[in-house]
Amino acid sequence: MDSKSKIDIRKLTLDQLRGQLVSMEEQAFRAKQIYEWLWQKSCTDFDEMSNLSKPLRDTLKQAFTINAVNVRQAQQSADSTIKSSFVLHDGNIIEGVLIPTPDRMTACVSSQVGCSLTCKFCATGYMDRKRNLHADEIYDQVVLIGKQAMENYGQPLTNIVYMGMGEPLLNYANVLASVQRISAPDGLNMAAKRITISTAGIAKMIKKLGDDQVRFNLALSLHAANDKKRNEIMPINEQNSLQALAEALKYYYAKTKNPVTYEYIVFNGFNDDLSDAQELASFCKHLPCKVNIIEYNPIAFAEFENASEDKIDRFADFLRNKGVITNIRRSRGKDIDAACGQLAIKETANPGI
The missing domain is CATH 3.20.20.70 (Aldolase class I)
Structure with missing residues (x-):
């Protein structure tokens, strides 16, 4: 799937994420696990969500994106x-x-x-x-x-x-x-x-x-x-x-x-x-x-x-x-x-x- 047509997963509420997973014939309880990775563990890479199966992680990568912010430059003051x-x-x-x-x-x-x-x-x-x-x-x-x-x-x-x-x-x-x-x-x-x-x-x-x-x-x-x-x-x-x-x-x-x-x-x-x-x-x-x-x-x-x-x-x-x-x-x-x-x-x- 083209990255522009992927859903930004962090725009979804927990209920919306649960609904998306059900529509993809995935188990609803996985939504809470994914949400914990996103917001408690601050994970920005689906591959790092280690308690999810590899097939599920692949499915997530195909359907969703995580638009992570990255440090470009850091300067330290005196x-x-x-x-x-x-x-x-x-x-x-x-x-x-x-x-x-x-x-x-x-x-x-x-x-x-x-x-x-x-x-x-x-x-x-x-x-x-x-x-x-x-x-x-x-x-x-x-x-x-x-x-x-x-x-x-x-x-x-x-x-x-x-x-x-x-x-x-x-x-x-x-x-x-x-x-x-x-x-x-x-x-x-x-x-x-x-x-x-x-x-x-x-x-x-x-x-x-x-x-x-x-x-x-x-x-x-x-x-x-x-x-x-x-x-x-x-x-x-x-x-x-x-x-x-x-x-x-x-x-x-x-x-x-x-x-x-x-x-x-x-x-x-x-x-x-x-x-x-x-x-x-x-x-x-x-x-x-x-x-x-x-x-x-x-x-x-x-x-x-x-x-x-x-x-x-x-x-x-x-x-x-x-x-x-x-x-x-x-x-x-x-x-x-x-x-x-x-x-x-x-x-x-x-x-x-």
């Missing part, structure tokens, strides 16, 4: 961060990052090939959005980055953040399906509370997260707490004003009781004044939340600069004095363009690992 470019079955390239710290191993994964949101400070925002990633392609990134964590640091993944390329809430169904496979007992069995989805802010989809009563964490890339400044750097704000976002977040919190994290890059001379901090503190009053202040990572396309450490510290202290839980997140992997906002398929001739 601070031990590992950035990988991944090649998809159709030749598209995405990036993901392993961020090791003393107390956690975090996988940062992509949800789209490119991005459509054109945030002015983000390298991915200067790329075209080519397509959404499928749930299995997001899952594969987690598996591959997890292997890097074990091989390089002898530690399993502890956290997953959807903060790579793309806007997760514009790929809603696939992102939620990937979380389900990653957190399911018959999947990778990672606790949903160790998974964070980051959004630039799409109000109606934030409300949908509330309706779906998701258990993972939600982070909002805020970066300015007044509409004029936010419109300037994040065009998505023109259709999703701060008031609309506040209402959506309150709705989300009422449905899930999950606090929200606000991500705030302090740009030199743009949003680094104490009056900006006051606006942010006021926005934080809408619902239980915390603020992660993020170091800016320069990109070739934009002229923004990171604020000085003194300014960042003053900004954070102001928020803390207003009762806002505030953390300062220092950049990781900046030297290999792996830091927040730098992912843009910039590879090197000397990968490093």
Whole structure:
């Protein structure tokens, strides 16, 4: 059978797979075995499914395909961060990052090939959005980055953040399906509370997260707490004003009781004044939340600069004095363009690992 006419087996639910096997005159109970190979053991080769007979494995190869993601290149930063470019079955390239710290191993994964949101400070925002990633392609990134964590640091993944390329809430169904496979007992069995989805802010989809009563964490890339400044750097704000976002977040919190994290890059001379901090503190009053202040990572396309450490510290202290839980997140992997906002398929001739 031509590969294009084969069924992508990881698009099937367990019930659908069972139905396919019955229609092929195979035993229905085999579906659960195959599903375990696909999602618990992360198998991408039918020949490795050793508790299936060879005739059944041959039948599966004729009828189905597994569109596996593969590592194209991996680079290791001076601070031990590992950035990988991944090649998809159709030749598209995405990036993901392993961020090791003393107390956690975090996988940062992509949800789209490119991005459509054109945030002015983000390298991915200067790329075209080519397509959404499928749930299995997001899952594969987690598996591959997890292997890097074990091989390089002898530690399993502890956290997953959807903060790579793309806007997760514009790929809603696939992102939620990937979380389900990653957190399911018959999947990778990672606790949903160790998974964070980051959004630039799409109000109606934030409300949908509330309706779906998701258990993972939600982070909002805020970066300015007044509409004029936010419109300037994040065009998505023109259709999703701060008031609309506040209402959506309150709705989300009422449905899930999950606090929200606000991500705030302090740009030199743009949003680094104490009056900006006051606006942010006021926005934080809408619902239980915390603020992660993020170091800016320069990109070739934009002229923004990171604020000085003194300014960042003053900004954070102001928020803390207003009762806002505030953390300062220092950049990781900046030297290999792996830091927040730098992912843009910039590879090197000397990968490093």
